[in-house]
Amino acid sequence: MKSHDRLRIVFAEARQNWRAFAYVMQVHENHYTKRAGVAGIRARAQRLTLGPKSLQAKKLTFIFQLELSAKK
Structure with a gap:
């Protein structure tokens, strides 16, 4: 189950603004860090x-x- 599934967002305004936060959530959920x-x-x-x-x-x-x- 995706914790931040854009299709399950109930409110219309939140659905429209979802793309703005998509990258933030992707970074938040991705725990792998490259180190040099x-x-x-x-x-x-x-x-x-x-x-x-x-x-x-x-x-x-x-x-x-x-x-x-x-x-x-």
Whole structure:
């Protein structure tokens, strides 16, 4: 169920003004945040360290290799 479904808005004036708030609600409901630089590396590394222990070292090494090759 969409919590902010434009077709379920009852009042006519609110229906007309719905488009103005559509982008705000989209941003509000979207919890994913892209991060660049060191914060992005840490966020990706933290997410991967929560996985299976056998894959952690391989995944982290791969990410840091990608980051280093992108900086060159």
